[in-house]
Amino acid sequence: MTPFHRAREAARRLRQHIFKETAASGIVSHVVVTAVAHEDAENFLISDAPPSDRALGGADAMLDHDFQHIVVRNDVSTGERAFLVAHEFGHWKLHHETHDGCHKVVDTTLKPEDGETSGTQKVEAYGARERAELQANIFARELLLPRDVARNLFLSGRTADQLARELELPLELVRQQLLDGLLLPEPVEEASEPPKAFVPTAEQIAAAESKATTSLVKAGPGTGKTATLLMRVQRLLENGAKPEELLLLTFSNRAAREIVDRLQQLGVENAHQMWVGTFHAFGLEFLRKNCQKFSLQSRFGVADKMAEIAVLEPHIYSLDLQAFNPLGDPLDWLKTVVEAIQRAKDELADAATYAAAVEASAAETPADLLARQRDVAKLYNCYEANTKDNPHLVDMGDLVMLPALALTDNYESFKPSVGRFKHILVDEYQDVNRASAQLVKALAAHAETLWVVGDARQAIYRFRGASMRSIVKFGDDYPDHVPFPLNENRRSYEEVVRVFEYTGRESHPLQHLLPLDYVEPARGASGVTPLHVKCPTTDIVQGEVAANVARIHKLGVAYRDQVVLASRHDTCGETANALNASGIPALHLGDIFQRPETKDLLALLQLFIDRSGSGLLRLSRLPGLEMPTADVDLILTWLDSSRPEALSWFDAPPAGLSKNGIAALQRWKSIFKGLSSKDSPWDIICSLLLDRTHILAPHLAGNTILDITRRIALWQLIYFLRVPDGGHAYQTVGSFISRLRRRLRIGDDRELRVPPPEADSLDAVAVMTIHGSKGLEFEAVHVVDIDAKHFVMATAPDLMPESLLQSLDEEENLEERTEASNKLYVALSRAREHLVLYENQAGTKAKCVSAISNAAHLLRPVQGVATAAKPAEPKAATIGADHHAGQCEFQGFMTYMVCPRRYYYDFVKNLKPAVGLHPAALIEGAVMRELFVPYGADPSIVANDVDNTLSSIGHAFKDSLPHLRVYANSLLSAGRRLIRVPRAAMAKPFQVKCAGLLINIAAHNILSTGKNAYTIDFVRTKPPGKLGRQRSSIRWMLKHLAATNQNLSFNARIHVLSTGDVETMGPDSPRWDNKFTVSAAEGLLAGNFEARPNQWECPKCRHFLHCPA
Known part of the structure; x- marks a missing residue:
């Protein structure tokens, strides 16, 4: 259960406690707030004040714990006032420390146009303050209008607008609760089992109790890395460290959430006062606290890739580029340029440093590549000049590079914001790049201890700028460090351990630099030998995956405890489709912009700005928008020749429409009345789905995994419409459509393929890429297509000068070859008991990856024969x-x-x-x-x-x-x-x-x-x-x-x-x-x-x- 789910449950319990049998009905907001204020005779005082009042301190609302007093600004509507008060009740119930007031309502702001940029939201989603604010928001929303109540009222015929008026609630709150209640699966509460007693190993105890100034914990797969990290936190606190003196850095919001959750479960007192989060979240907070020293406004945005391109694009025509053509559509090469700029920042290289590196490597660089690198140097210089002049924007690279350089050069100037951190802990240290490694070094130089944990053989994010050099050569940066190896695997049975151990030792390029220790499987042998299934065709691969998933399920392994891993997103999609066609539930969203249900919404938006009216072909089949085919064809032909303004044909349609066509057009006119292309796509879609049509209705029935997946995809897209894009504060329909195409072309939509946490409890096979599985574990792992082509060496980015990249070893391409082997090592080590590998022998050049071929003595060979059920294909258009x-x-x-x-x-x-x-x-x-x-x-x-x-x-x-x-x-x-x-x-x-x-x-x-x-x-x-x-x-x-x-x-x-x-x-x-x-x-x-x-x-x-x- 996430902290946000706990907040929701706390609000539900409170509402049920106060209102008893009426809790499941709609209750006017001021009645809810008044009842909570007097709950159990607590008698909260709620008073209103002008926004400028000192009691508010610039906040929207303020909670005084000692006097049980809430002050709320007096210039908001009744509904917004109820939300702000309920938000403060959330802090009262969830956060018993003194709270500094709600200066902004994070993520669920009542005005989407005032929200943070998409880049900022990605970064700050799990910062300490943001976490508390999000919890309070969710508490308030669920207290005022629980999801299930919203759903039931909508299904009984109420619209979002009616609910907002009847219950005196902000329309935005109603919309969000309706979308969550209608489209997200309800998390299933599992039967709670008493936690197993944790008995740490001697190695874990030694690592957790280290007295060394600098400690490196070498933790392989399943050796209790997170448990040891939590023990370290507990030991530091037991030995007198204060929670606020601990800084724990990691690389993903998921990892940060898990650490905070487990600390709370362990009953660590005042765990909320620790700083736990990602490197980028730390950098964001650091720059906000020291904004004036970096010539930034107090509230600045974080540029995503789209915004970075937007900074450069207006200036490319005047830079005298030699290799890149600025004319035409430059997006494809601008994408590679901004990626090179961000990689340079990963290496702590500003524009001048990059340009110098290009010239230093010029003699060894081919002429065509040198021309491109010199163009990048010009473009980087331009980019740097324009971002430095913008006090409202930084990029992702800045969030780590700027603090790293600032703290290295002048720590004392920033001591008020970072001086309290006496103990630095870093998770997944193998994933650091030069900038994040330097940031750690700068912080550790003034701390009492540095304690890092990682595994060089699980470094698989080099394509994002990570370098395993920092962990392999840890002794070069910290010569007095003490290593602590963890060699007891508590995750996997011996049969699985021996397979990934073999691939990590016998055929691993890193073995001569960093020999792999013997791994002791604590669970012993299971008697289940991993399988190597050899399949002549792709169809048989998918058939064998379905057969083995079903076989293992019959052994008592739930579907959600099984995962299919692949190297490519399209392989994931094909396998998920085959599993679902075989009657096996598989959860995989894939590219949500190619899904039929989301295409319906995109076609709706297209209609507002498209003079050709092409979306009519799709929309004329939706509930409430049905129109005879002959009339659709007539309108499309007329639009092609006359090209009137979008939607103007509602009032002046072509002649010759049938009686049913005219009636349909009148319905369309009524449905779209008052909506404009200048509106935000969020407003338009919410209004159409929740107030004006029954388009959602067909998607609300059914509880198969395909039904649930469709609803999740709709939820992902609709909320995506709400987020301000890149450096822009507000989107219209037109700007959204243009930017969407560009975003997809640069591949900046991958995060939408990850299901929300509400999907975690679904009993469905997970289907994901190997890179997406990092940090996860499953009872059964199916690795699809262990063909050698998927585990080949990735080349270094050619726009990065060779002299700028640190070499891991004199041996050429060692880091590239190592990462290719690491990818297989990570995939194999996700399994606890069942490990099934599928070799696709289709194609003349098909060849099994050698590490698996060489481990044949540890695997049971199986000849694949099963064939996959075919997914139902959508009917293709045919013409005579x-x-x-x-x-x-x-x-x-x-x-x-x-x-x-x-x-x-x-x-x-x-x-x-x-x-x-x-x-x-x-x-x-x-x-x-x-x-x-x-x-x-x-x-x-x-x-x-x-x-x-x-x-x-x-x-x-x-x-x-x-x-x-x-x-x-x-x-x-x-x-x-x-x-x-x-x-x-x-x-x-x-x-x-x-x-x-x-x-x-x-x-x-x-x-x-x-x-x-x-x-x-x-x-x-x-x-x-x-x-x-x-x-x-x-x-x-x-x-x-x-x-x-x-x-x-x-x-x-x-x-x-x-x-x-x-x-x-x-x-x-x-x-x-x-x-x-x-x-x-x-x-x-x-x-x-x-x-x-x-x-x-x-x-x-x-x-x-x-x-x-």
Whole structure:
């Protein structure tokens, strides 16, 4: 049970105690507050005061414990007043120490636009003060309107707005309680068993009672690392240390929460006065306390990756970049640049240090890479200048680097804020980077003790900037340290221990530097030998996973005590789908922006800003928004030609709608009345779901794991709409859509794939990546696909100069090779009793990772034969042959190869949404239309496509207009140099036949290069992508032409306007070109238009928000 769940339960008990049988009904807020104030004759005094009153001290409300007095500001509504008072009651019931008042209401602020940035919320979610505030918020919400009461009232017909008015509650509070009550699973209270007596080992006692100034506890998997850490805290307190003198740093909010929970369970007095949290949370608090010394405002935001890119993007055009092209859409390379800047900060390198490192490594750096690094140096200098001038923003790297450098250079200046910390404890020390290691060093230099715990063989976060050097070379930084090895494993049975021990010793690159001690399994042998299941196909892998999960479940192991681990997110999704299709509950959210239920909400938002109305295809099937298909098609066709303002067609619809279509349109008009694209997406979705429609209704029934997962995904998305984005304080629908696409393209949405804590008690198999399993343990672990390709050495980031990175050892790539082995070591060591490894032998290059092959004597080989049940596939759109008459255009054929559903929208439905797309994509299309006209058209007709496109670009990109004009002119100039005229007609189309499908090929030019020899030219604005569908299609076309015209020879060229590159290819088509091209032609002829989700392609697609529909 988390501290937040305990707060909720405390509020429920109090409400039940006071109101008895009426507690389960809606009660007006002031009645609740008054009753609590007089509970058990406590007679709290509640008084109101102006916000400027000294009694408030700048807070919204103030609790005086000694006099049982609450002072609340007098300029708030009745509902807000009730919330603030209930919040202070939460402190009274939960936090019995003196409380300094609620200066802000963290996370659940009643005004979303006043909330913290998403970056700040990620960091401060488990700081000491924030933890107390969040608990008090949750207590207040549950006291005034319990989740289950909110749910029951909503299901009986009340709306959020009605509840807010009837119960005199803030609408925001009602919305949150409704969403939580309707969409989150209720945590299941497990039968409490008396805790097993903990008997520490001699090694644990020695580590906990260390008298050394500096102690390094080497704790392998399952050796009681956290228990030893808690013992250390207890021993320090028993020996006279004060709680406020302890600083405990860790790397995740989950780990911090677990430590605080267990300290409370152990009855550690005044545990709340310890500082427990992440390095970033510590840095945030440090900078807030010393904001003036860093030229920051007292309340500043923390930039996430999106905000970091936003700092740089306006300035990239004036930096004379040589390797990175600032014109067009720079997002893909800006992502790598800001990642390099953050990595440099991990290495304590400011812009000047980075630039010097680039030049120091210049002689050994390839020319193309050196050009990119020199560009990064320019960009870093620009980024640094602009962030230093912004007193309202820091980034994630600053949160550790700035305190580390400041405390190293001038500790005395900051002694008032950190001088109280006499004992420094660090969890998971193997995950530190140079900045966090230096921060620890600076703090420890003025503390009495430093006590760190970690395991070099569990260092797997190098891709985030962590370096195992700090723990492997700990003695270099702390030569007088005392090591304390923990070698008794209390988690796993001997059979499991011997497997991961073997991979951590016999084939581990770190063995010569840091030999692995013998591990003693305290639980002894179980008689259950780990399995190595060899599977010929992926289908059999999934079938064997389902069969083994079911077999182990029959042995008495609950589903929630089993986990499936994989290296890739897509493998997790496929395996979870297979398990659920087999009737085995598996919890996996995956990419929530690809889920059908969340796409419904995205399509709703799209409608507010999209003149094409493409979302109608999807929305016309939702409860209350049903509309006849013929009317939908009529409206979409009319919108395509007339392009009125979004939603204006409610008042001026096209002629010809049916009677049912007109009635449906009237319903839509009523539902959307008063809502605007300038509203926040949170307000719009909450209003539509909780006040105006029954869209939620189909999702509220059912309690299968798939039902629950759908509701959790909706909850994740809706709350995501509420968080201010990056450095911006407030989102509108338009800004949200644009930023969402960009966020997905840079992969900054991964946290939404982690279910909330309420899902922890669900009896379902967990499915996660190996990196996500760090710190967890399960009775049964299924490691999917132990193919060698998933455990290969990761290369160092190429934008980091070699001289900036500390080397672990003279041996080349030792740290990279070590981390690859560590990943397997971590996966295997999560298991307590059952360990099942699945080798996927599909593919010509499939090969089992050698560490497992070499451990064959410790595993029982099994030949996989079971096949997986197939998940129910959503019905794909199909069209008859009359829609394509057995032929298609070459451009359409290439679109089909990328995604059949995209072809369906582009060439069958003729939809043209542009919302959220970067305007560079629109400019590129306009340039091609200005350069070329179809064969037979008059090229002398002047075109104004670029000017028209630039004039249509919205306010969000107004600052980019001059640069987009330069980009357009650059492309036009390159194109006219190529065609040598202002505008040209394309070549006469010709046809090729593929698997019975006629493909009409319209090249930009066909040139005779000699007797019976032809060169076919294609022009594009940007280089082809890595997958090269155009290349595959062209190579296949050339091969086909050569086979059917044996007396002629053909080659082709792709001209790229943005780079000037020309790629030439002949008819030497590889086998896979035939496979891909023929299968695409067969699918198109069959009318198969299934969606083909792809994490890179989809966010760039114009149909992303409503697909599949």
